[in-house]
Amino acid sequence: MEDFYSKLRKTDQAVLQKLKEWARKIIENAEKERRVYMELPVRSFSNVYFDEEQGLIQLGDRMARREFLNVGHAKKFLQTALVASAIKDLVEEGITTSLRDVYYRIKHTIPGTKENTVDDQRESDKAIEDLETMLGFVREQLHVFSKGGKGKLAGPIEIEEIVPDPDGGRPRVVETDGTNVGMGGWAIPPITEPERVQIKRVDADFVLVVEKDAVWTRFHEDRFWDKYNCIIVTGSGQPDRPTRRLVHRLHYEFKLPVYVMTDADPWGWYIYSVYKQGSINLSYLSPTLATPDARFMGLTISDYHEFKFGKEVKIKLNDQDRKRLKEMRRYPWFKHKEWIREFDLMEKEGFKMELEATSSKYFRYITKEYTPAKLEAKAFLP
């Protein structure tokens, strides 16, 4: 345990050191060049590209300057500095907090004016993202999470979580055996960086990610993880960062193949691509959050025919679906003949379908027949 905790201490020290260096650099530049500025990577769409080789959405190397004495930059400069100071407090106190709390922490009316330091949480969020790229640590290492975490997990895995004592007492280690969790599964915590969550042992052959938590409950209740020796994970819809991070870690630390199951609709398929390639907004995080080797295991419109579902499970595409489908065709990571075929099929046949529709056969069809058949046939999409 000492070893484990020393990891967190080391990261914290490295963050504090980096913060100091970053601040010192601003001061040095100011003294040398008589200009107060920080340099940061450009995060706009123009500096984001799809790295074919790695299969990742990545950030390019263009840098920009944020100058204190530039009317267009001054406020952002101030916001970044205030957030940096809040992060220093968090790390020194050994506590974590949410993005919303950081927003309120730095929100103040600037004395002698009616101007607030921040007026919208997006401003402090952006400042944190800037700091992530400048410091080279992810937000979670800066002790900031988004929400309380909504992912769930079960299966043959042993996890150790470190819970520091915020009053400086002895930190605790909480152990979880993923085969001995209740029907709610193990609640994936708001931060799953290796300094806080250690995966002690995994005895599984693959990771099965299920888009929706209600469907995940079917897999959990049927002990699918036991029968097929796998880890089952859900992000309860669009996955949060700690869930994606954990899936990424299971793949890279334990070489587990990752299979993702979503609804057969453009939104479900996009969720697959978030697990797999990362998102455009957080391109600089792809190397820690994404799992490019992930494979899609269904649901597709081809499945509708192959598994002979009744026409009553069809849901007619609406205009938004069709629009989204068009956008998806443009993403380079969907430019595979298998996906183009599915996009064509969905557009032509004009319907989408949900995972729960498998219950139209019988309640356990998805765990008894559908998923086993897909696994057996290795019927994955790229």
Add this chain to the structure above:
Amino acid sequence: MEDFYSKLRKTDQAVLQKLKEWARKIIENAEKERRVYMELPVRSFSNVYFDEEQGLIQLGDRMARREFLNVGHAKKFLQTALVASAIKDLVEEGITTSLRDVYYRIKHTIPGTKENTVDDQRESDKAIEDLETMLGFVREQLHVFSKGGKGKLAGPIEIEEIVPDPDGGRPRVVETDGTNVGMGGWAIPPITEPERVQIKRVDADFVLVVEKDAVWTRFHEDRFWDKYNCIIVTGSGQPDRPTRRLVHRLHYEFKLPVYVMTDADPWGWYIYSVYKQGSINLSYLSPTLATPDARFMGLTISDYHEFKFGKEVKIKLNDQDRKRLKEMRRYPWFKHKEWIREFDLMEKEGFKMELEATSSKYFRYITKEYTPAKLEAKAFLP
């Protein structure tokens, strides 16, 4: 453990017997009166009242007939019968499922027509609600949940969850010690009926319900449950049924006072009233889901002044907020002078405020000063 599991078996048998009696009654009536019908309590607003004495939204005793040979009733009759049959399957197989799955399970095109048995999940949901009132068992006892569950809990509590083996094997019991859970807490499962979730031991003085999961994480990280000897619960916003059921059970089975913390806005205050009185839609469930003795512990507009928050944390009321506030004034359970005072104050001063705004002082202000002061002063609203 045998004892515990036999509880679930007994409930299941009682459900099956009740289902059979219910079906037999329809047949008997048909033979006697030559009319095929079921009798069910009226659930519309006209049959819902606020029970002042019990402090609960309750269902009146008006009954209605649903007739098979009535054009306006026939489809609903069919839907209720189909859902009853699906529930029989679930109970007999010893598995649970979601509302969405039940919808797909009973959705079929009626042979020889273009008519579907159900076209919208609301129809099957209503059929389940009808069965709950007719059979006298809650939906969870009929093996149906809504979603995967989003509540969280931590503190001095020992819980046993029974996990039946869906293949007829030996059921398992999963034990959780609420003082030894990770940062995600204990994931409140989709069903928390006593047949499935047993509260073995509670060593706490009260239950603290926190509206938002990110704020709950602050309380959990600061081990508030240890320092103030309480159980901390969050429903992650609008609470689901299993979370409300558990809060209810902690109050009634262990005589724990329940204090609820929400944002100072009409939506947060309404969430308090859902924990406390139940909701209008599910009035017939109030006796098992609501906790009329729950007390409100903040946030209020009075707190804004008393704790001297800066004006930058104010969020201006919008038209929707004002409209909602007007509606809330009409609810009988908010007709207390303390609440009327807060409604007046909010309307007059024209702002609302979030729990996270307490971070404008410092990140742990809420656990170090605000909440301890409220507890000390017993500053609760009715």
